Amino acid sequence: MTDNRLIPAAVFGGILALGFIGGGALIGQGVVNARVGDRAVTVRGVAEKDVQADLAILPLRFTASGEVLSEVQARIDGDLAIVRQFLTAQGYPANAVSLGRLEVADRRSREYATQDGGPRFILAQTVIVRTTDVNRVQATTRALNDLVRQGVVLQDFNGPTYLFTKLNDVRPAMIAEATASARTGAAQFAKDSGAPLGPIRQATQGSFEILPRDGFGDESQSPDKKVRVVTTISYRLR
Secondary structure, eight states: OOOTTTHHHOOOOOHHHHHHHHHHHHHHHHHHHHHHHHHHHHHHEEEEEEEEEOOOEEEEEEEEEEOOHHHHHHHHHHHHHHHHHHHHHOOOGGGGGEEEEEEEEEESSTTTTOOOOOSSSEEEEEEEEEOHHHHHHHHHHHHHHHHTTTTTTEEEEOOOEEEEEOHHHHHHHHHHHHHHHHHHHHHHHHHHTTTTTEEEEEEEOOOEEEEETSSOOGGGSSSSSEEEEEEEEEEEEE
16 A cells, blocks of 8 residues: 555655756746856057157267367357357257257276377367257258368267147047947957947057058167057957
């Protein structure tokens, strides 16, 4: 004879088993949904813009040497007058030209000096042109032979330095362009994966770079430059 007390227990056990099965199914579905919710695509957007330097710095360093300090100083003063006259003829206003420090070297006062028969005193003077007239500086650089013809000995001349100082003016538009570029790439990834593109999950703006426009050489010596920024953006996939 069947024990009637076993029937409720069997029913209860069956219900409990169904509960575990159902709960397991829900948990499994929850994991799937969580993974779907965490799906994302990370892309980079690039923006580049050709710009022109808006500030030029032209240092002119010239030297004179000899045995008598006062005579060497007189020659430096004469060269300084020639340089100032040359820059005035080039069209620079007085406030665009500044005088750097005067360097004086006594070769025989140094412990490591050698008796090589060279001049005892060497003087060097630097004149610095700082201007926003970049084209004028380029023309002046090509005309420096006029100074040499007048006996001015230019030393360590590496050319002018060209700077772009208006980065803040181009920054907002370039960030917007880089962001749009990133979204275009993300949209293509989302399309290929068959998932709609969601909102931005995380975004990182890289630093702005100022490069030579043609991709080679020293950026500071070229008036033609390229500004570049790269943004890294993660988008959710729905």
